[in-house]
Amino acid sequence: MSLLLALAVQATAAKPLTPSEIVAQAPAAAWQAVKPDDLLVIDYEGGGRTVIELAPAFAPVHVANIRALATAGYWTGSSIYRVQDNYVAQWGVNEGGPKVPASVIQKPPAEYDRPLRGLTVRPLGFLDNYAPRVGHALGWPVAWNPKTGRANLTHCYGMVGVGRDMAPDTGMGGELYAVIGHAPRHLDLNIALVGRVVEGIEQMSALPRGTEALGFYKTGSVARMIRSVRLASALPAADRPSFQVMRTASASFGAYVRARANRKDAFFNVPAGGVDLCNAPVPVRRTPAPSSLR
Amino acid sequence: MSLLLALAVQATAAKPLTPSEIVAQAPAAAWQAVKPDDLLVIDYEGGGRTVIELAPAFAPVHVANIRALATAGYWTGSSIYRVQDNYVAQWGVNEGGPKVPASVIQKPPAEYDRPLRGLTVRPLGFLDNYAPRVGHALGWPVAWNPKTGRANLTHCYGMVGVGRDMAPDTGMGGELYAVIGHAPRHLDLNIALVGRVVEGIEQMSALPRGTEALGFYKTGSVARMIRSVRLASALPAADRPSFQVMRTASASFGAYVRARANRKDAFFNVPAGGVDLCNAPVPVRRTPAPSSLR
Numbered sequence: 001m002s003l004l005l006a007l008a009v010q011a012t013a014a015k016p017l018t019p020s021e022i023v024a025q026a027p028a029a030a031w032q033a034v035k036p037d038d039l040l041v042i043d044y045e046g047g048g049r050t051v052i053e054l055a056p057a058f059a060p061v062h063v064a065n066i067r068a069l070a071t072a073g074y075w076t077g078s079s080i081y082r083v084q085d086n087y088v089a090q091w092g093v094n095e096g097g098p099k100v101p102a103s104v105i106q107k108p109p110a111e112y113d114r115p116l117r118g119l120t121v122r123p124l125g126f127l128d129n130y131a132p133r134v135g136h137a138l139g140w141p142v143a144w145n146p147k148t149g150r151a152n153l154t155h156c157y158g159m160v161g162v163g164r165d166m167a168p169d170t171g172m173g174g175e176l177y178a179v180i181g182h183a184p185r186h187l188d189l190n191i192a193l194v195g196r197v198v199e200g201i202e203q204m205s206a207l208p209r210g211t212e213a214l215g216f217y218k219t220g221s222v223a224r225m226i227r228s229v230r231l232a233s234a235l236p237a238a239d240r241p242s243f244q245v246m247r248t249a250s251a252s253f254g255a256y257v258r259a260r261a262n263r264k265d266a267f268f269n270v271p272a273g274g275v276d277l278c279n280a281p282v283p284v285r286r287t288p289a290p291s292s293l294r
Numbered sequence: 295m296s297l298l299l300a301l302a303v304q305a306t307a308a309k310p311l312t313p314s315e316i317v318a319q320a321p322a323a324a325w326q327a328v329k330p331d332d333l334l335v336i337d338y339e340g341g342g343r344t345v346i347e348l349a350p351a352f353a354p355v356h357v358a359n360i361r362a363l364a365t366a367g368y369w370t371g372s373s374i375y376r377v378q379d380n381y382v383a384q385w386g387v388n389e390g391g392p393k394v395p396a397s398v399i400q401k402p403p404a405e406y407d408r409p410l411r412g413l414t415v416r417p418l419g420f421l422d423n424y425a426p427r428v429g430h431a432l433g434w435p436v437a438w439n440p441k442t443g444r445a446n447l448t449h450c451y452g453m454v455g456v457g458r459d460m461a462p463d464t465g466m467g468g469e470l471y472a473v474i475g476h477a478p479r480h481l482d483l484n485i486a487l488v489g490r491v492v493e494g495i496e497q498m499s500a501l502p503r504g505t506e507a508l509g510f511y512k513t514g515s516v517a518r519m520i521r522s523v524r525l526a527s528a529l530p531a532a533d534r535p536s537f538q539v540m541r542t543a544s545a546s547f548g549a550y551v552r553a554r555a556n557r558k559d560a561f562f563n564v565p566a567g568g569v570d571l572c573n574a575p576v577p578v579r580r581t582p583a584p585s586s587l588r
Contacts, residue, residue, distance in 0.1 A: 128421075
């Protein structure tokens with residue numbers, strides 16, 4: 001190896017890319033478009049928007065219910081009525097509410113996991129206290145059990161689940177929550193996860209916490225009124241948000257996870273040498289304008 | 295075993311205590327008082343209070359600095375000027391500010407860890423991706439390395455650390471942050487942790503997120519103005535908050551961790567069989583009135 005090459009290698013080794021640099025430099029092929037039917041758009045009274053990506057590959061019946069409810073305008077005039085610190089913000093139709101569309105399955109199956117078969121999983125490469133295996137598949141954080149052949153989404157920050165009462169009720173989808181604190185992974189396999197917030201989580205996470213038990217708001221008051229909840233596919237093109245998720249099977253995503261596990265930015269003295277599943281959130285971005293595509 | 299006894303055992307096994315029941319039923323001996331010199335009380339303009347327990351056993355020089363700054367009224371008129379979603383809220387004197395008391399050590403040592411010797415650690419009993427061993431000591435979440443003989447506090451939700459610039463700067467304590475999102479454990483051993491929020495974290499976690507890079511507020515604006523930051527020992531008795539932390543060496547705490555790892559409340563179908571360090575937060579409570587002491 002020539003001296004110059006050796007120096008170049010040394011310089012490269014001394015300045016590894018940061019996680020955000022890896023994301024910024026990822027090629028277009030490392031990104032996958034989110035379908036407009038998989039984007040749920042919440043608009044609030046007084047302004048503000050939260051966008052959720054749905055996960056039909058993991059909870060098809062619940063997601064079909066949610067699409068039907070959105071299409072019927074079921075959540076118009078509903079609210080965020082529960083905000084529990086370090087836990088969840090919950091919204092939807094808490095009591096009463098409009099007629100549920102006929103196509104909605106009122107007692108869905110317990111879509112807490114699905115067959116591992118059909119999923120190409122990328123192992124995280126680090127340990128987990130909640131499942132035998134964890135990693136990513138189809139752009140989602142997942143856990144799986146090779147013995148049972150089952151896989152499930154995991155309760156990381158920003159993930160969206162279906163509120164329910166006591167089992168065997170699984171919730172029909174009219175009440176949803178987003179994780180706004182440390183990942184409550186003990187909920188995995190106990191609740192149907194149906195998606196994740198891809199933009200505007202601060203519209204939920206920054207709300208005043210509810211004063212009643214479990215962060216509920218007092219009867220007669222709510223954290224925030226919801227003007228509409230629609231699928232992006234139902235929005236006029238000019239108002240339709242568009243997102244891309246990093247392909248978790250891409251080399252870029254592998255490099256990103258490794259960099260998250262070994263932070264060597266100038267700020268860091270000691271890289272951890274490991275990372276928890278929920279500390280490697282899958283990068284999501286607004287679809288770049290055509291001119292800026294690589 | 296008699297039939298009646300067998301039935302009683304069965305009934306007990308069928309209804310294990312929930313984590314909150316274990317906390318509620320813990321005997322007085324399972325609790326340890328927090329010293330008034332270890333409580334930092336932040337009062338905000340317009341009302342609201344956040345109380346922080348300091349950790350002199352882990353960062354004695356930084357904690358001494360913080361006590362001196364509080365005593366001098368250094369933070370009067372300072373602010374929360376950074377709120378980054380799923381990360382931290384940061385406060386204090388960002389630029390300029392009053393004269394730093396002479397007793398403050400401007401360049402403290404890197405108190406990122408301390409000798410394991412002298413700490414009685416309770417192993418969590420579950421894995422960790424960020425350290426060879428994790429558990430609790432002196433009422434705090436800790437990690438340790440048997441080979442190096444060093445132990446450190448960990449970046450769980452609500453933990454408080456010292457803002458710093460690039461190393462070897464460690465921050466003198468005039469700027470502090472609290473974790474308001476998923477535990478950023480990669481910061482362990484890279485920043486001096488000095489305590490945790492024991493009450494009023496929602497005064498920080500529910501603030502609007504800063505619009506600039508890293509959640510900073512625009513120049514000239516802040517999230518919240520701080521009226522005063524004082525040690526509880528400096529407050530009039532009537533206004534002095536008083537807290538107890540569960541002894542992490544107690545049987546109650548052991549039962550609590552096991553229950554957190556094996557949720558069997560009526561809501562749960564499947565207990566995880568494991569728990570992450572930061573999902574077993576050490577119980578803290580207001581000191582009960584004498585009449586209610588067990």
